[in-house]
Amino acid sequence: TLGIFTVLAGPGIAADPLPAWNDSSAKQAVLGFVAKVTNEGSADFVPESDRIATFDNDGTLWVEQPIYTQLAFALDRLRSMAPQHPEWKTQQPYKSVLDGDLETLKTGGKHALEQIIAATHAGMTSDDFDKITSDWISTAQHPRFKRLYTECVYQPQLELLKYLRENGFKTFIVSGGGIEFMRPWTERVYGISSPQVVGSSIATEFQFVDGQPVLMRLPKVNFVDDKAGKPVGIGQHIGKRPILAVGNSTGDLEMLQYTTGGSGARLGLLVYHNDAEREYAYGPAGGLPDSKIGTFPQSLMDDATENGWIVIGMKENWNQIFPSVP
Amino acid sequence: TLGIFTVLAGPGIAADPLPAWNDSSAKQAVLGFVAKVTNEGSADFVPESDRIATFDNDGTLWVEQPIYTQLAFALDRLRSMAPQHPEWKTQQPYKSVLDGDLETLKTGGKHALEQIIAATHAGMTSDDFDKITSDWISTAQHPRFKRLYTECVYQPQLELLKYLRENGFKTFIVSGGGIEFMRPWTERVYGISSPQVVGSSIATEFQFVDGQPVLMRLPKVNFVDDKAGKPVGIGQHIGKRPILAVGNSTGDLEMLQYTTGGSGARLGLLVYHNDAEREYAYGPAGGLPDSKIGTFPQSLMDDATENGWIVIGMKENWNQIFPSVP
Ligand SMILES: [Ca+2]
Ligand SMILES: [Ca+2]
Numbered sequence: 001t002l003g004i005f006t007v008l009a010g011p012g013i014a015a016d017p018l019p020a021w022n023d024s025s026a027k028q029a030v031l032g033f034v035a036k037v038t039n040e041g042s043a044d045f046v047p048e049s050d051r052i053a054t055f056d057n058d059g060t061l062w063v064e065q066p067i068y069t070q071l072a073f074a075l076d077r078l079r080s081m082a083p084q085h086p087e088w089k090t091q092q093p094y095k096s097v098l099d100g101d102l103e104t105l106k107t108g109g110k111h112a113l114e115q116i117i118a119a120t121h122a123g124m125t126s127d128d129f130d131k132i133t134s135d136w137i138s139t140a141q142h143p144r145f146k147r148l149y150t151e152c153v154y155q156p157q158l159e160l161l162k163y164l165r166e167n168g169f170k171t172f173i174v175s176g177g178g179i180e181f182m183r184p185w186t187e188r189v190y191g192i193s194s195p196q197v198v199g200s201s202i203a204t205e206f207q208f209v210d211g212q213p214v215l216m217r218l219p220k221v222n223f224v225d226d227k228a229g230k231p232v233g234i235g236q237h238i239g240k241r242p243i244l245a246v247g248n249s250t251g252d253l254e255m256l257q258y259t260t261g262g263s264g265a266r267l268g269l270l271v272y273h274n275d276a277e278r279e280y281a282y283g284p285a286g287g288l289p290d291s292k293i294g295t296f297p298q299s300l301m302d303d304a305t306e307n308g309w310i311v312i313g314m315k316e317n318w319n320q321i322f323p324s325v326p
Numbered sequence: 327t328l329g330i331f332t333v334l335a336g337p338g339i340a341a342d343p344l345p346a347w348n349d350s351s352a353k354q355a356v357l358g359f360v361a362k363v364t365n366e367g368s369a370d371f372v373p374e375s376d377r378i379a380t381f382d383n384d385g386t387l388w389v390e391q392p393i394y395t396q397l398a399f400a401l402d403r404l405r406s407m408a409p410q411h412p413e414w415k416t417q418q419p420y421k422s423v424l425d426g427d428l429e430t431l432k433t434g435g436k437h438a439l440e441q442i443i444a445a446t447h448a449g450m451t452s453d454d455f456d457k458i459t460s461d462w463i464s465t466a467q468h469p470r471f472k473r474l475y476t477e478c479v480y481q482p483q484l485e486l487l488k489y490l491r492e493n494g495f496k497t498f499i500v501s502g503g504g505i506e507f508m509r510p511w512t513e514r515v516y517g518i519s520s521p522q523v524v525g526s527s528i529a530t531e532f533q534f535v536d537g538q539p540v541l542m543r544l545p546k547v548n549f550v551d552d553k554a555g556k557p558v559g560i561g562q563h564i565g566k567r568p569i570l571a572v573g574n575s576t577g578d579l580e581m582l583q584y585t586t587g588g589s590g591a592r593l594g595l596l597v598y599h600n601d602a603e604r605e606y607a608y609g610p611a612g613g614l615p616d617s618k619i620g621t622f623p624q625s626l627m628d629d630a631t632e633n634g635w636i637v638i639g640m641k642e643n644w645n646q647i648f649p650s651v652p
Contacts, residue, residue, distance in 0.1 A: 049513060049519060126561055127567075170519075170521070172521075179562075179565065180565065183565045187375060193375060193496075194375075194564065194565035194566050195496070195498075195521060195522065195563060195564045195565060195566075196521065197565065201562065204558055204561050204562075205554070205558070206554040206555075206557040206558055206580050206584065212587055213557070213580070213583045213584045213587035214587075215557055215558065215561045215584075222562075228531070228532040229532075231532040231539070231541055232530055232531070232532055232541065235452055235530050235541045236505075236527065236530075236548075237521060237563060238520065238521045239505065239506065239509045239520035239521060239523065240520050240521075241453075254532050254539070257539045258532065258539045258541075261538055261539035
């Protein structure tokens with residue numbers, strides 16, 4: 001019944017759906033994959049209900065250097081809470097944060113990080129945490145790019161997300177980051193609604209506070225959506241094996257294995273940060289500097305080759321990194 | 327740009343979106359609620375992204391008597407597995423199932439049920455369980471109605487789900503039943519896709535089996551999506567407070583409290599099974615027979631009155647119970 005619009009639109013030349021992608025083999029692989037899974041005449045056709053695409057967030061959809069954005073949030077929040085916690089002036093790991101001494105903070109390892117998450121991410125309702133996160137993300141700026149963190153997202157990926165949805169895909173985030181840290185802004189920034197965000201979480205409990213029914217955030221880990229946890233999170237939240245997965249580090253290995261290990265047409269993509277000038281360069285794959293954040297080791301590069309996953313070097317593949325800001 | 331279709335369609339009289347609902351106060355409450363939250367001029371307007379509706383499954387969307395459908399599945403599966411487990415002939419709780427002795431089974435309580443779930447729901451991959459469930463649900467019949475369980479769904483609720491989606495709602499299942507027991511058929515039967523199904527689950531683990539990456543189902547409870555677990559499950563999977571929730575028993579109390587405890591327009595609905603002739607009658611609210619399955623106690627009826635939740639007596643409100651079967 002909408003045929004008339006096609007006629008009115010005329011033949012014309014289809015606009016490039018991925019203008020921020022250079023005309024590389026990676027772009028051709030993406031376009032070719034979408035073309036075959038959406039072509040009913042193709043042996044690789046996939047019905048819409050099975051067109052599931054999962055995207056890692058940190059380093060895949062937005063910048064993760066020099067520190068994860070959620071850690072920047074936690075440190076900012078700790079500093080803003082400090083006046084109510086005079087004891088933090090002498091207690092680690094809080095003291096190192098207040099002193100701006102990230103080297104000492106790092107020596108505290110995982111336990112220190114858990115203490116900081118407990119202090120900054122728990123003890124309030126989900127509704128309150130939503131507001132705290134929303135307020136922070138609407139003003140905090142990236143230290144190098146001097147723009148909002150939500151403006152340090154990758155323009156080529158925004159185009160890819162939109163292109164996939166226009167082709168009947170459901171797009172999901174599957175991130176090691178906090179599910180409730182992402183949800184308040186993913187719809188506005190990525191077009192990905194709250195139920196389509198999968199991430200790590202702390203436990204919540206249904207409680208009445210001042211007579212109001214709320215979900216209270218507890219200082220206790222519920223789920224870690226990283227490495228082998230990513231396929232598990234996909235099973236819990238999506239309940240279908242994706243046909244396309246996009247990541248950028250060792251944390252995404254199992255998600256790509258699970259995705260491309262299914263039968264039929266499958267595609268695995270890995271963003272490779274090799275552009276120090278426009279963004280960052282880190283590996284250590286390919287001889288780039290090693291990074292504890294978003295590590296892309298040579299073994300992952302070898303896995304990509306072996307499994308036919310496409311490695312997207314930022315430098316060669318993307319002609320624009322960030323969206324234009326008004 | 328679609329104005330032309332409106333003109334072509336002419337003024338006419340809008341078709342009743344809920345024909346299986348009698349013209350009762352319950353129906354008027356539902357229509358009135360949808361009208362006000364979708365009316366941009368209304369003080370109660372809710373943007374589409376916040377139009378979240380959650381439905382319990384057993385006893386709310388389909389029949390739950392004489393036993394939960396998932397228990398019928400577990401018992402059938404146990405019987406079909408028995409030839410490979412000769413020891414079950416003498417071991418409880420398996421023996422009681424094979425003997426058709428549900429009274430003895432009941433004396434085993436929660437532990438017996440866990441053993442049966444472990445034997446029938448774990449030890450295979452998620453993909454294999456999907457196939458096992460799909461095969462069973464496509465042939466198993468309800469003992470009284472002699473039709474597929476998926477045809478023992480409530481026609482008025484199918485209409486309500488569709489009507490809500492047509493008005494920009496996202497519809498979710500939030501059930502105490504097993505999430506992977508429901509997902510293989512909810513899209514076909516209810517129009518609710520797999521990611522929009524929230525339920526109880528057992529733990530899964532990412533493994534390689536014969537070189538294939540799979541999710542293995544473990545004999546270990548992961549999450550119980552019942553009572554105070556329902557708001558928690560909503561938080562995990564949806565990440566927004568619903569504005570409409572529908573249930574039928576004590577297991578839904580906290581979901582309705584959480585839903586209607588938010589600010590702005592909210593609606594809570596409770597199906598009340600008072601129609602022994604066409605379906606079942608159980609409470610014990612209102613003096614109906616007590617039931618361990620889907621208990622609707624007088625206290626829930628009192629909660630409904632106090633909170634303004636609408637109680638939908640099947641007998642008075644629904645002029646058709648099940649869909650017509652071809
Ligand atoms: Ca990453
Ligand atoms: Ca129920």
